[in-house]
Amino acid sequence: MPADPLIVPVSLGERSYEIVIGTGILAAAAELIEPRLSRRLSGRPTRTAAIVTDANVSQHAEAVALSLQSAGWNVESIAIPPGEKSKSQEVVASIYDRLVAMHADRRTAIIAVGGGVVGDSAGFVAATYNRGLPFVQVPTTLLSDVDSSVGGKVGINHPQAKNLIGAFHQPATVLIDTAALTTLTDRDYRSGLAEVVKYGVILDAAFFEFLEQSVAALNRRDPAVLQQVIATSCRLKAYVVERDEFELTGLRAVLNYGHTFGHAFEALANYGELLHGEAVAIGMVYASRLAERLGKIDASITARQVRLLDALHLPTKLPAGMAFATEEVISRMRLDKKAVAGRMRFILPTRLGHVELFDDVPESDVLAVLSI
Numbered sequence: 001m002p003a004d005p006l007i008v009p010v011s012l013g014e015r016s017y018e019i020v021i022g023t024g025i026l027a028a029a030a031e032l033i034e035p036r037l038s039r040r041l042s043g044r045p046t047r048t049a050a051i052v053t054d055a056n057v058s059q060h061a062e063a064v065a066l067s068l069q070s071a072g073w074n075v076e077s078i079a080i081p082p083g084e085k086s087k088s089q090e091v092v093a094s095i096y097d098r099l100v101a102m103h104a105d106r107r108t109a110i111i112a113v114g115g116g117v118v119g120d121s122a123g124f125v126a127a128t129y130n131r132g133l134p135f136v137q138v139p140t141t142l143l144s145d146v147d148s149s150v151g152g153k154v155g156i157n158h159p160q161a162k163n164l165i166g167a168f169h170q171p172a173t174v175l176i177d178t179a180a181l182t183t184l185t186d187r188d189y190r191s192g193l194a195e196v197v198k199y200g201v202i203l204d205a206a207f208f209e210f211l212e213q214s215v216a217a218l219n220r221r222d223p224a225v226l227q228q229v230i231a232t233s234c235r236l237k238a239y240v241v242e243r244d245e246f247e248l249t250g251l252r253a254v255l256n257y258g259h260t261f262g263h264a265f266e267a268l269a270n271y272g273e274l275l276h277g278e279a280v281a282i283g284m285v286y287a288s289r290l291a292e293r294l295g296k297i298d299a300s301i302t303a304r305q306v307r308l309l310d311a312l313h314l315p316t317k318l319p320a321g322m323a324f325a326t327e328e329v330i331s332r333m334r335l336d337k338k339a340v341a342g343r344m345r346f347i348l349p350t351r352l353g354h355v356e357l358f359d360d361v362p363e364s365d366v367l368a369v370l371s372i
């Protein structure tokens with residue numbers, strides 16, 4: 001194994017766990033998973049796992065399977081179709097069927113090897129089958145490394161609404177291998193970088209500066225820099241999750257910076273034409289401009305975000321041909337559960353590295369920013 005893996009602890013009482021981040025660590029999956037899983041199972045050993053994955057990441061899933069099998073594990077591989085459609089009741093039911101066929105019991109570990117889609121549906125299965133199975137996340141996209149694999153939210157979509165059916169189910173551990181990112185498409189990789197930039201803006205100005213200085217390394221997917229950047233992003237998300245695990249205090253809402261605009265753009269672009277991270281990148285620029293208009297920050301803070309996103313080849317405005325009527329965007333945002341009659345809720349920066357919730361933003365200011 002090259003550099004030593006970094007460990008990020010997530011402290012949630014008896015649901016605490018460690019995120020292990022390294023390069024080439026999947027070949028050592030068994031030795032990394034076993035002690036952490038056994039801690040979660042109060043010392044009772046387990047040697048049976050169902051690996052849930054999709055066809056695009058089979059080489060990474062095989063590395064995990066091989067390591068476990070060499071250590072004497074019984075491993076069943078369950079491949080689901082790649083893509084958001086797999087966050088469905090049908091796909092979850094097909095995984096339940098496979099678990100029944102393999103006589104899975106409460107000590108069978110569910111190991112998700114894939115992006116956020118695999119993690120969310122396999123995690124939902126782990127939360128519900130037999131009232132809960134131990135769960136291990138092996139994220140393979142940058143977005144799942146820094147976002148969906150941290151925090152314990154798992155779930156699937158309802159035909160009428162995204163992520164409507166779900167649970168909180170913390171993993172026993174998360175293994176992040178930066179080497180898995182080498183096979184990721186350019187767009188998916190950059191989409192994950194948008195969430196990384198978000199952490200800098202909302203919580204950590206020094207991290208934002210580090211990203212500004214690391215543009216070249218990030219653009220060539222330098223494993224050592226990625227290891228640092230993923231570890232800091234996980235630490236920042238863990239900080240928020242530890243203080244608001246079940247989304248009760250409102251703190252977890254800071255993670256939604258750029259997302260109120262972003263979700264509206266994503267939905268209006270019919271999910272797919274804009275990747276989530278691309279929509280969030282554009283959304284952050286609009287949110288920052290809104291903060292400027294309301295006098296919370298000066299223009300230089302927006303300019304720095306635009307410069308960094310641009311250097312990482314992320315969009316900072318809607319692509320030509322994707323102009324939506326401002327009223328359409330506003331009515332989409334009202335659906336985002338955050339609006340109260342003529343006033344809207346936004347997470348906005350008040351300086352670099354800090355955001356606050358504003359729940360009385362006049363719609364006229366939002367309209368004005370959308371018309372720039």
Ligand SMILES: NC(=O)c1ccc[n+]([C@@H]2O[C@H](COP(=O)([O-])OP(=O)(O)OC[C@H]3O[C@@H](n4cnc5c(N)ncnc54)[C@H](O)[C@@H]3O)[C@@H](O)[C@H]2O)c1
Pocket residue numbers: 054055056057082083084087114115116117118120140141143144147148149150151152153154155163180181182183184185188
């Ligand atoms: N649970 C949470 O807290 C949380 C947070 C953010 C997002 N999400 C969810 O995450 C999902 C998006 O996740 P995503 O962006 O990882 O998408 P994804 O899982 O669909 O992966 C994107 C594409 O990349 C492929 N892929 C994955 N890893 C690869 C690799 N290493 N090499 C080559 N191809 C690879 C996948 O097969 C897929 O086609 C959404 O459903 C979203 O709702 C959940």
Ligand SMILES: [Zn+2]
Pocket residue numbers: 147195259276280
């Ligand atoms: Zn997001």
